[in-house]
Amino acid sequence: MNSPNNDSRFVAGDGPVNRRTALLQERQARATDEPQADTQLTERLHRAHARTQLGTTLAEYFATPPQAHVAPSSLHIASSVLAAGGAIVALLGLIQSAVLPLAGGTGVTLLGAVGWWRTRPAQPASSSPPAAALFDTEALQTFDRCLEAAAPELGEKATQRMLEIKMAFKRMGHERPTHDEHFTVEDRLFLRECLRRYLPDTLQAYLRVPPAQRSQTLHDGQTSAHDGLLQQLALLQTEIQARENKIGRSAAEVLTRQQRFLESKKSR
Numbered sequence: 001m002n003s004p005n006n007d008s009r010f011v012a013g014d015g016p017v018n019r020r021t022a023l024l025q026e027r028q029a030r031a032t033d034e035p036q037a038d039t040q041l042t043e044r045l046h047r048a049h050a051r052t053q054l055g056t057t058l059a060e061y062f063a064t065p066p067q068a069h070v071a072p073s074s075l076h077i078a079s080s081v082l083a084a085g086g087a088i089v090a091l092l093g094l095i096q097s098a099v100l101p102l103a104g105g106t107g108v109t110l111l112g113a114v115g116w117w118r119t120r121p122a123q124p125a126s127s128s129p130p131a132a133a134l135f136d137t138e139a140l141q142t143f144d145r146c147l148e149a150a151a152p153e154l155g156e157k158a159t160q161r162m163l164e165i166k167m168a169f170k171r172m173g174h175e176r177p178t179h180d181e182h183f184t185v186e187d188r189l190f191l192r193e194c195l196r197r198y199l200p201d202t203l204q205a206y207l208r209v210p211p212a213q214r215s216q217t218l219h220d221g222q223t224s225a226h227d228g229l230l231q232q233l234a235l236l237q238t239e240i241q242a243r244e245n246k247i248g249r250s251a252a253e254v255l256t257r258q259q260r261f262l263e264s265k266k267s268r
Contacts, residue, residue, distance in 0.1 A: 169191075194240060
C-alpha cells in the first residue's frame with residue numbers, strides 16, 4: 001500500500017491552498033506593514049516640528065549685520081520731484097513736436113537727476129557681524145549642529161530651557177563689552193566654551209543613554225537621565241544669565257563715569 005506522501009495523486013506546494021487563503025495572508029501582511037509606516041511618518045513629523053521650533057540658527061542669525069535705514073533728505077525728495085516733472089514736460093513736448101518744451105523739459109530732468117544723485121542717502125558702511133564681539137562662527141555652528149540633532153529627543157521642558165539659553169546668546173551677541181571689574185576675560189571665555197563644549201557635551205551625553213532608559217533611576221539612586229539633563233541645563237542657564245547681567249553692569253559703568261565727569265564740571 002502506498003503512503004499518501006508517496007502517492008502521485010497528491011501535489012505539494014509552498015503557495016496558499018486557494019485564493020481566499022491568499023487574500024487573507026495578503027491582508028495580514030498589509031496590516032503588519034501599515035503600523036510600521038505610520039510610526040515612521042509620525043517620527044519624521046516629530047523631528048521636523050522639533051527643528052522648526054528652534055527657529056533660526058545662531059550662525060545664521062549673526063551672519064548678516066542689521067542694515068540701518070537712512071531717511072532721504074528734503075533736498076533729495078525735491079530733486080526727485082523736479083526730475084519727474086521735467087521728464088513729463090519733455091514727453092509732452094515730444095508728443096506735440098514742440099522744440100521749446102522738449103528742450104526745457106530735458107534740461108529740468110537732467111538738473112533734477114544730478115541733484116537726486118548728489119543728495120542720495122549715504123549707504124552705511126559694512127561692518128563685521130555683531131557675533132564677532134563675543135562668539136566666533138565655529139562655536140556658533142557647533143552649538144547649532146548639536147542642538148538640531150538633540151531637539152527631537154529632548155522633551156518639552158529641556159527644549160524650552162534650550163530656547164531660553166539660545167535667546168540669551170542672541171541678546172549678548174549684539175553687545176561689545178569691554179573687560180573691567182564687572183565683565184572679565186574669564187567671563188568671555190566661559191560664554192564661548194558654553195557654545196563650543198559645555199552645552200554640546202551635556203546634550204551628547206544625554207543622547208548616548210538609550211531612550212528606554214532615560215526615565216529610569218541612575219546608579220546613584222536619586223535622579224534619572226532626563227532629570228540630570230534638566231539640572232545641568234538649569235545650572236548652565238544660571239551661569240549664562242549671570243554673565244549677561246555682568247555685561248549690563250559693565251555698560252552701565254560707562255554711563256556712571258560720564259555722570260561723574262559732568263558733575264566734576266559744575267561751577268563752584
